[in-house]
Amino acid sequence: MTAANHASTAQSAALAKVSAPPLPAAWTERVQPQLAADEEVLAWLEIDLDASLRFSAGIVVVSNARLMAMGSGDESVHSWPYQPGLTLTRSDHAGVGTLELCATDERLAHWRYTLGTDVAAGRLIDHFTRQLNFHLTGRLPAPAAPGVCPSCETPLLAGDEQCPVCSKEIHQPPSTWTLLRLGRFARPYRGQLLAGFTLSLLSTAATLVPPYLTMPLMDKVLIPYQNGQAIDPALVALYLSGLLGAALVAWILGWARTYILALVSERIGADLRTATYEHLLTLSQEYFGGKRTGDLMARIGSETDRINIFLSLHLLDFATDVLMIVMTTAILMSIDVRLALVTLLPLPIIAWLIHVVRERLRTGFERVDRVWAEVTNVLADTIPGIRVVKAFAQEARETSRFRTANAHNLEVNDRVNKVWSLFSPSVTLLTEIGLLIVWAFGIWQIASDHITVGVLTAFLAYISRFYLRLDSMSRIVSVTQKAAAGAKRIFDILDHVSSVPEPSTPVHLAKVTxxxxxxxxxxxxxxxxxxxxxxxxxxxxxxxxxxxxxxxxxxxxxxxxxxxxxxxxxxxxxxxxxxxxxxxxxxxxxIGLVLQEPFLFFGTIAENIAYGKPAATRAEIVAAARAAHAHEFILRLPHGYDSLVGERGQALSGGERQRISIARALLIDPPILILDEATSSVDTTTEKEIQKALDNLVRGRxxxxxxxxxxxxxxxxxxxxxxxxxxxxxxxxxxxxxxxxxxxxxxxxxxxxxxxxxxxxxxxxxxxxxxxxx
Amino acid sequence: MITAPDYRLQRNAFGRLELTTAGGETHTGVVPVRAFPISAPDDGIGLVDPHGRELAWIEQLSELPDEMRALVESELSGREFIPEIRRLISVSSFATPSTWQVETDRGTTTFVLKGEEDIRRLDSPALLIADSHGIHFLIRDRYALDAPSRRFLDRFL
CATH class of the missing domain: 3.40.50.300 (P-loop containing nucleotide triphosphate hydrolases)
Structure with a gap:
């Protein structure tokens, strides 16, 4: 029993009058009838395991008269009134907590629960001990202290309403419409996006002019010529210049559109990357402990790039395609409604086909991504540990590990490709069938004098473009899915709330003693x-x-x-x-922190010393280095304080690196200093030197x-x-x-x-x- | 061939295991620990005292006389908690964190999967899934699950 326990009992006594959170609805009915008239429930613990560790609900209740337990399996109620010698303790092992009620000479009962409710167990014991004390000594529990979380009794922070312990437990899955969330990053570029869209509209319209001109070319120039009339050069020149003009306009507009939108999407991608990295750095050590470096690097690097390409190329193409389809439909309808309807007949079929394949491909591509991360993880594991691999002559084993990962990659890709490869040919087939229908229906219509040859030519010209677009549109399925999978993985990082959260109403300390x-x-x-x-x-x-x-x-x-x-x-x-x-x-x-293995970033020694205080003057840096006994060896280096260190930089010994990191800590002049095995990775002589440096550091902190x-x-x-x-x-x-x-x-x-x-x-x-x- | 070990085991009134060595020393709160809980559960079980010091080593559980084996087994069954998933009933979403409702050999339960990386591939076809509280769920053979379960699972692998 140390000072801490006294503090905590004093504190827990202070919590006594906090009204217990209401019993869970499922248990109210069973607990309520058991209670005596003046009996009051003070705390309860819902247990989710029975004695043989099977999932089964139960509850342990502490009231002001006794400890009570019941399970969902049987109707019986076990009850233990307060008596001298009772103890309630908890322990845990491998995710299962045990609550034990013991008398002085034997164990009376024990309960098991999964650790999700461990905090409640702590509270239960607290209340139990307090009541027991009260019953034995007659000392009244002291009144409640304010600012305590109602569900777990962790002291709340100044200004925080939500309990940091309880709020950690919320798990919300991200929404499926992940790609739409990219809109947040697109907002700053609204103007450019609007301009790009207008340009798309105009350039698409321009590309639709040439097929339209084939109609008069056919009906007013070529057919009359076949029927014996002479060709009117002026008319031909007019139509041909129309074709040329349309092509030129489409070219200029298309260039401007692509340029502007590529510019914007590149910026969105860059913003996304920076935001992800920025957020990543705010996450706690816990997050980094659980992730592999290769995976995180892949997410920030290649996933953002994939989204970027999706935005600048595929989404743009898709938007253009949709515009083209809408416009083409309008034009075809205006020329001849019946033929237009027949022409558009295959469209729903293709749309349906796209939808079917989309579902299958999406899961496939997600898996491809994960498998790819697996391959890079092997690399990230092996390359830093290459000395160990070579020392134990395990190159062959590592190669085979890589081969296995790669084979897995292949296998998953093969499965996706099986669906994917069927997709494009099917679209092409449908296109051909569509054209066939138009030909047949058109010929029949011409034969019955409903339309002219020119109209059919124009329809065929439109429709071949039209179906061509459908074909390229079908590609959007895969790239959208890939981009969505990428976006999901990015937002996984962005949605991750740091387990070391920033306080909502921070307190600022001007001076720390x-x-x-x-x-x-x-x-x-x-x-x-x-x-x-x-x-x-x-x-x-x-x-x-x-x-x-x-x-x-x-x-x-x-x-x-x-x-x-x-x-x-x-x-x-x-x-x-x-x-x-x-x-x-x-x-x-x-806080100044000196670690067992000092980490030096790539850069000069001066930069490394000034890492915690980039604005430090050269004089300050030198003073810190002197105090850390690093000055002299730094001067011996060929470029002094400007020598490069870190990866691929100047090779420094362990003791030298440590003294640089001590200088780094000295420079920020922290009131609190933490030395985590600062001298244990060096030999005794070096340790003495470092110890001298440390003596300077420790003084007054x-x-x-x-x-x-x-x-x-x-x-x-x-x-x-x-x-x-x-x-x-x-x-x-x-x-x-x-x-x-x-x-x-x-x-x-x-x-x-x-x-x-x-x-x-x-x-x-x-x-x-x-x-x-x- | 079963040779009696040179120590004795019994359970005391507090439900704790007591080990008495050949020298007559008694340790209470002895805990059996499997050395390879997943790959070879019955090979290599250490009996350790509450401070984590090893008191005895059981090469194979079947080596022990019946009475002691029963004691060790009951103590193990009270400590080991790796529910084996028999069927996935539903998952809340295919993006993590996702809440899974599963049927295990210890009854039906729900747990939260924090990320795909919490699904650990053991020697194929076994999988070990850690939930948000660190409880491990075992899938002994993922190909032996029924089709809907396999489909759910596939989305996370």
């Missing part, structure tokens, strides 16, 4: 609870070392303090303010340091020993050594290893000396 309080912090990663109920108060300027075996939750704690993740339970406060109510970026500016080597934490004011996600010991090095607990054992184990190392190296030295002598 660096006081950090952790109050009952728990964190759950998937079903694994990584840390639980950690409470630490860190005073401004204090240096705290986190110690523990790997996997004890040290790095998780640091990630929580940096707000890379949000706590699942409890709260982290800085200067008394919940970090969730501070703007994320603003909060992180107060609240520092949280994780170190595997306990010797590096000797300067810490306090050491916090973690074990399997909980704090087991807190105190200075001497205190902890004196109490001979967890820390003592860790320290001894390491000291023994160090001794071994030393003795080994002395043996080697002796051998070397022998060698020299011989």
């Amino acid at each position: 660096g006081r950090i309080e952790l109050r009952g912090v728990g964190f759950r990663y998937g079903t694994r609870s990584v840390t639980r109920d950690i409470s630490i108060d860190i005073a401004p300027g204090e240096m705290v070392g986190l110690v523990g075996h790997s996997g004890s939750g040290k790095s998780t704690l640091v990630n929580l303090i940096c707000r890379f993740y949000d706590v699942s339970e409890g709260a982290i406060l800085i200067d008394g303010v919940d970090i969730r109510s501070l703007p994320v970026a603003e909060y992180r500016q107060h 609240t520092t949280i340091a994780i170190a595997h080597r306990l010797s590096t934490l000797r300067d810490a004011d306090r050491l916090v020993v973690l074990d399997r996600g909980s704090v087991v010991e807190v105190g200075s090095h001497d205190q902890l050594m004196a109490c001979e607990g967890h820390y003592y054992r860790l320290y001894l184990a390491q000291a023994r290893n160090v001794d071994n190392e030393d003795s080994l190296s002395s043996v080697e030295l002796a051998r070397a000396a022998d060698g020299e002598r011989l």
Whole structure:
């Protein structure tokens, strides 16, 4: 029982009078009759599993008189009145929580539930413990504290109405009309789009002039000539210049239209890409942990490009086609209604065919995309790990993995192509049949003197274009589906709400002193609870070392303090303010982070040092580098501070890179400093140099340091020993050594290893000396 | 051939497993853990204490005397929760996140699939699906599902 537990019981006592959320409708009928007159339901937990872990509903209720449980399977009600020695505890394993009611000598009952309701279980236990206390000691629970989420009792942030824990659980599928959502990106270009559309209209109209002119050419020039009349050169010149004029106008308009729309779509694509990337960077660490780099790169790169091409080429063509069909229909109708109807007969059939294939192709193309991501994932896995692949001589295995992915890709593509390949020929066939009908009907009409030869020629000229367009229109099916699939994958990113949300009414801290309080912090990663109920108060300027075996939750704690993740339970406060109510970026500016493996971006050393403060002057950069003991080795590089580092840049040693990252942290002068195994990836000599650099960094700041080597934490004011996600010991090095607990054992184990190392190296030295002598 | 191991197992009044070593030391809250829960559930089971230290190793479950095997099996069945999907009844949408209603060997339930990447391909034809709370659902043979289920599933693979 540490200070934290006291805090939480005080807090929970304060919550007592909060009225319990109403019972779920399904249970009201069964619970209500059980209640005594003055009995009041305080909390309940809906359980969804029975004792043998089958899905089955049940409920556990805490009232002011007892604990009650019932299941949907049987009518019986189990009830336990409050009595001394009762305890209610919960634990979880692999996604299933267990709630156990124990007396002092045996287990009375236990219930199982899936972790979706774990928060409610916590609340249930809270209420139970409080009531039990009340019944045993007669102490009245204190009145409620304001600002608590009604459904899970997480303290709400200042100004936030929605509970951060509960709102995380909302899962809404994105709508199917994903492509329409691109409209949001098209809005800034309304003017250009309108101009482009007008130009399309005009240029399409211009292309429809030539077939119309074939009619008089046929009826007034060629047919009369065959019937013995001379050709009128003026008339021919008029018609031919009409043809030429129409072609020229269509050419100019078409060029302008294509240019403008390509320009616009390129910009829409670029906006989409930037927006996606921008949004991606705001997502929490959790999101990146669950995605593969190859997949994300493919989405931002090729998917936006595909949408772009769709907009600039296919959608444009499609719009033109629709315009052409509408106009052609109008013209044909104006010439001869009956022939027009016959001509348009195949249109619904083709439209139906398109619709049928569309459904089959859409799923197919989505799958093709996913399979393609699979292929790139193999590459993204293997290429960065190429040293391991080569070292273990597994080239053949990796090749076969790639081959398998590729074969899968082929197989899926083959299936899609089977449908797809049938599609175009079928459209062509229908076109030919359509033409055949027009020919037959036209000849019959001419024979019965309803139309002229010119009209039939014009119809045939129109209709061949018309069907040609239908054929190209059918292509829109696949590209639309591809683009829609791409858009869906993009909007998957855009719709993803950061699990580290920005507060709706942010609190701004002008000056941060660096006081950090952790109050009952728990964190759950998937079903694994990584840390639980950690409470630490860190005073401004204090240096705290986190110690523990790997996997004890040290790095998780640091990630929580940096707000890379949000706590699942409890709260982290800085200067008394919940970090969730501070703007994320603003909060992180107060934190300097030095990681185990410093990451240097491609760029000069100066740029890398100034990464957190791009406006830093050269003097500031040099001062930071000096303080980080990096100045001298930087000067030894051929281009000094202008030397390129990062991928393909100057090769720096681990210690050098670390000192650059220390300089980076020094430059932003943060009140809080976090050292996550800053020295563990280097040898002891380098460690000493880095330690000197760190000493400068630590001065006057609240520092949280994780170190595997306990010797590096000797300067810490306090050491916090973690074990399997909980704090087991807190105190200075001497205190902890004196109490001979967890820390003592860790320290001894390491000291023994160090001794071994030393003795080994002395043996080697002796051998070397022998060698020299011989 | 069954050789009795040099430790004893029993269940205490709190429902916890107790292991008594040959040396007479008693550990309570012993937990059996399968080393290969999916690929070889009956091979390699570790008995670990609440601190995660291994106390004993069972090469094969069938090695154990009946009484102890029953204890280990009952403890395992109370801890293991990988519902096996028998049928997909409906899915709310083909875009993720999507709510699936499924029939499993443990009854009918619904869960939320956060993304296609939560469907893990095990050795074909098995699939392992993680829901939004991290519960794993197993499909032992996806080709053995009925046609509507296969059609639903196909849209996510």
